[in-house]
Amino acid sequence: MSSEWPLWEVFIRGQHGLNHRHVGSLHAPDAEMAINNARDVYTRRNEGVSIWVVKSADITASAPSDKGPLFDPSNSKVYRHPTFFDIPDEVGHM
Amino acid sequence: MATATPEATVDKAALLEFLLRTGDNALVLGHRVSEWCGHSPVLEEDIALANTALDLIGQTQLWLGLAGEVGGRGRTADDLAYLRDGYEFRNLLLVERPNGDFGKTLMRQFLFDAWHYLLLKALKGSTDRRIAEIAEKAFKEVAYHLERSRDLIIRLGDGTAESHRRMQEALADLWPYTGEMFVGDASDAALAEAGVVPSPESLKAGWDEIVADALAEATLKRPADGYMHKGGRRGVHTEHLGYILSELQFLQRAYPGATW
Numbered sequence: 001m002s003s004e005w006p007l008w009e010v011f012i013r014g015q016h017g018l019n020h021r022h023v024g025s026l027h028a029p030d031a032e033m034a035i036n037n038a039r040d041v042y043t044r045r046n047e048g049v050s051i052w053v054v055k056s057a058d059i060t061a062s063a064p065s066d067k068g069p070l071f072d073p074s075n076s077k078v079y080r081h082p083t084f085f086d087i088p089d090e091v092g093h094m
Numbered sequence: 095m096a097t098a099t100p101e102a103t104v105d106k107a108a109l110l111e112f113l114l115r116t117g118d119n120a121l122v123l124g125h126r127v128s129e130w131c132g133h134s135p136v137l138e139e140d141i142a143l144a145n146t147a148l149d150l151i152g153q154t155q156l157w158l159g160l161a162g163e164v165g166g167r168g169r170t171a172d173d174l175a176y177l178r179d180g181y182e183f184r185n186l187l188l189v190e191r192p193n194g195d196f197g198k199t200l201m202r203q204f205l206f207d208a209w210h211y212l213l214l215k216a217l218k219g220s221t222d223r224r225i226a227e228i229a230e231k232a233f234k235e236v237a238y239h240l241e242r243s244r245d246l247i248i249r250l251g252d253g254t255a256e257s258h259r260r261m262q263e264a265l266a267d268l269w270p271y272t273g274e275m276f277v278g279d280a281s282d283a284a285l286a287e288a289g290v291v292p293s294p295e296s297l298k299a300g301w302d303e304i305v306a307d308a309l310a311e312a313t314l315k316r317p318a319d320g321y322m323h324k325g326g327r328r329g330v331h332t333e334h335l336g337y338i339l340s341e342l343q344f345l346q347r348a349y350p351g352a353t354w
Contacts, residue, residue, distance in 0.1 A: 041142075
């Protein structure tokens with residue numbers, strides 16, 4: 001039966017002020033039940049204050065085979081990292 | 095200027111009766127729902143039902159814990175759950191009904207949740223502070239139980255021809271067990287008079303409304319009020335309770351005092 005239900009990705013916000021984080025996925029016939037199921041499956045130990053669900057099919061993901069072209073070129077561009085500034089001691093920990 | 099506390103003014107026996115009734119409803123239904131663990135149609139429902147069962151068993155600990163205190167015979171919640179015989183149980187007959195199929199379990203849950211919700215809502219204003227505190231905690235859990243069972247009976251009632259048929263049958267089968275929720279006795283009247291609990295009769299109108307709304311949305315027909323089974327609240331049970339207790343109490347009966 002569950003194979004007929006679409007897959008949903010679940011995002012939970014742990015505390016006020018923090019971002020929603022992906023916690024896992026589940027099956028449900030629609031968004032409303034996906035929220036209820038997420039509440040029962042992923043917030044049993046007081047994990048959350050807010051839940052987002054999104055159909056897995058609605059997420060467009062980058063292809064694993066594109067990893068090289070997408071990410072490797074940035075490795076050679078050290079000037080994109082702010083590591084060339086001398087931080088005065090008075091600033092302390094940044 | 096000592097004002098008498100409600101704890102001192104109401105009849106201890108009536109209060110104990112109420113606490114056993116409320117605790118036993120949660121215990122027996124919690125056990126019934128826990129029977130689904132590992133057997134639900136989908137993983138998500140399995141976890142949701144187990145959560146409901148755990149909520150109810152948690153509530154049992156609070157109600158029977160207080161019953162043990164009020165009873166004054168040194169009995170703990172565990173003693174009351176594991177060492178009483180069937181005729182001492184005070185739960186509604188509705189909650190000991192067999193699970194049947196998934197739809198029937200949900201219909202029983204909905205009919206009970208709607209009543210439980212109204213009961214706890216009223217108990218939050220109890221003149222007995224201990225009862226009001228337990229109700230405050232349990233109400234939040236039960237508000238969610240009701241939201242969930244209501245949603246699911248609507249989906250299944252207004253679902254396929256097969257699910258609709260099963261839900262209508264479940265409703266017809268369980269309906270004669272709903273009347274018992276609204277029939278009070280002398281001890282209910284005494285507690286209601288003191289503002290400790292609502293009278294069972296006073297919950298009927300609200301329950302009718304919640305049930306009528308949900309059934310209409312579920313495209314299910316409300317059965318006619320015919321003969322209503324009663325007895326659980328005074329310890330007269332169906333055979334099903336015996337089977338529940340033999341499983342629930344086995345360990346403590348076979349190995350008295352066993353802990354883990």
